[in-house]
Amino acid sequence: MANPTGLPEGWEVRHSNSKNLPYYFNPTTKESRWDPPVDTDTEKLKTYMANHHSSGISPSDRKQEAEADGKIRAAHLLIKHKDSRRPSSWREQNIRRTKQEAISILLGHEQRIRSGQTTLAELATKESDCSSARKGGDLGYFGHGQMQKEFEDAAFALEKGEMSHVVETASGVHLIERLE
Incomplete structure (x- = not known):
C-alpha cells in the first residue's frame, strides 16, 4: 500500500506538542526534521496535511479522532x-x-x-x-x-x-x- 502522506518509505508525520506543529520523523533512524525529507511527493503531502493537520479541526473533533x-x-x-x-x-x-x-x-x-x-x-x-x-x-x-x-x-x-x-x-x- 502506498504511503498516503507522500513521504518516503520509513517516514511519518508527527505533531510537536511544544511547538504545536507537525514535523517529520523516521522511527528507524530516529531522525526528525521540520522540512519534508528528500523524495517526498509534495502534492500528496499537501493533501494529507490539509486533511489531517489543518488548524480548522475543532478541539472536540480532535479529541474524538484521538480517542x-x-x-x-x-x-x-x-x-x-x-x-x-x-x-x-x-x-x-x-x-x-x-x-x-x-x-x-x-x-x-x-x-x-x-x-x-x-x-x-x-x-x-x-x-x-x-x-x-x-x-x-x-x-x-x-x-x-x-x-x-x-x-x-x-x-x-x-x-x-x-x-x-x-x-x-x-x-x-x-x-x-x-x-x-
Missing part, C-alpha cells in the same frame, strides 16, 4: 538530572543535580499537589524542565509508540484525572497526570 485512534492526553512535570539524555532545559543550561536530588525535588512537588496546595499544571509552568511547561505540562494527545516506554506504560495505566508517582525515563523523572 478513536486509542490515544490519550496527559500532562507531566519533568525534573532532569546530570545523567538525563539532554541535561539542559529552558530553566537551566547545564543541569548538575543527581538523579536522587531530582527524585527528592519531584517527591516534594508530588506532596504539594496531593495535599491540594497546588496543581500539576501550576507547578509545571514554573518547575518543569520540559518545553511543555508553557502549556502547564500538557503534552496533547499521543498513542502507543510515541513516548518513551516507561512514560507510555505509566500514562496509559492511569485513569482520567489520576496522577502517577515518580516515573523514571532517559529524559529524567516525571509526575504524569492523565487528562483524557
Whole structure:
C-alpha cells in the first residue's frame, strides 16, 4: 500500500506538542526534521496535511479522532538530572543535580499537589524542565509508540484525572497526570 502522506518509505508525520506543529520523523533512524525529507511527493503531502493537520479541526473533533485512534492526553512535570539524555532545559543550561536530588525535588512537588496546595499544571509552568511547561505540562494527545516506554506504560495505566508517582525515563523523572 502506498504511503498516503507522500513521504518516503520509513517516514511519518508527527505533531510537536511544544511547538504545536507537525514535523517529520523516521522511527528507524530516529531522525526528525521540520522540512519534508528528500523524495517526498509534495502534492500528496499537501493533501494529507490539509486533511489531517489543518488548524480548522475543532478541539472536540480532535479529541474524538484521538480517542478513536486509542490515544490519550496527559500532562507531566519533568525534573532532569546530570545523567538525563539532554541535561539542559529552558530553566537551566547545564543541569548538575543527581538523579536522587531530582527524585527528592519531584517527591516534594508530588506532596504539594496531593495535599491540594497546588496543581500539576501550576507547578509545571514554573518547575518543569520540559518545553511543555508553557502549556502547564500538557503534552496533547499521543498513542502507543510515541513516548518513551516507561512514560507510555505509566500514562496509559492511569485513569482520567489520576496522577502517577515518580516515573523514571532517559529524559529524567516525571509526575504524569492523565487528562483524557
